[in-house]
């Protein structure tokens with residue numbers, strides 16, 4: 001069989017500059033092999049997706065965090081290309097679901113000699129997400145955390161962002177439709193999960209499984225802010241599911257109608273949504289499977 005070819009898409013600013021440091025490591029590791037490869041640096045939002053879409057190589061490697069992985073997946077999901085990951089983000093939540101090592105040398109070894117597996121990806125309106133989509137307080141937190149990541153490490157950025165968002169956030173009214181019917185819910189946050197964690201290891205959907213063809217949907221109902229302070233730290237261990245205000249349902253498809261403009265978080269990237277954009281927001285498991293080297 002002919003040797004596979006590789007495209008490394010490196011986000012130099014991911015992980016506060018960790019991405020840039022991977023460039024030499026990748027060149028050194030690849031020089032030791034006889035493999036044909038190419039390495040490109042991203043230059044801003046949307047760049048990784050464009051590179052991935054245009055790739056002619058067999059394996060497209062995302063060198064970055066979940067935002068970079070998300071863009072690469074949006075570029076390759078409809079093709080037969082295989083995803084590789086060299087983690088260099090601040091949160092790195094996607095790889096926590098799979099057997100992908102955090103250490104770059106070991107991750108590179110998996111890309112060259114690992115096993116290819118097929119996993120689910122989620123679809124939110126016209127975008128694909130590999131890990132978690134969310135709306136409500138946690139999307140506000142992700143938005144704020146993206147700004148704060150320049151000053152703090154991953155977890156600290158999320159905790160500070162949580163406190164800021166908590167002070168200003170009010171619940172939102174969501175009409176939810178699933179396979180069993182529809183209901184209206186005053187909601188603090190809703191996370192639609194293919195993967196288990198976000199925010200650098202907060203296990204919002206501790207039982208989510210990227211192979212079960214279902215989204216684990218965590219709904220935190222309207223809750224007073226003092227109680228939320230009690231619930232929030234338990235997300236780190238996945239124990240928040242014991243509170244009566246927290247509900248987890250498993251669905252292959254769900255649609256949401258939200259009256260007010262909201263922001264949607266897809267794998268840590270923010271999409272502002274107005275009623276003019278979408279009357280109804282649809283989230284589902286995509287019919288396309290993602291091939292990943294682990």
Ligand SMILES: Nc1ncnc2c1ncn2[C@@H]1O[C@H](COP(=O)(O)OP(=O)(O)OP(=O)(O)O)[C@@H](O)[C@H]1O
Nearest residue numbers: 014015043044045064065066067068089090091092
């Ligand atoms: N050259 C660049 N300059 C500035 N921003 C960039 C550049 N290339 C990509 N980006 C942006 O960097 C952002 C962060 O990427 P990514 O999510 O991979 O890293 P991270 O935030 O450190 O990791 P994680 O999501 O795992 O916490 C993305 O929003 C992406 O659009």
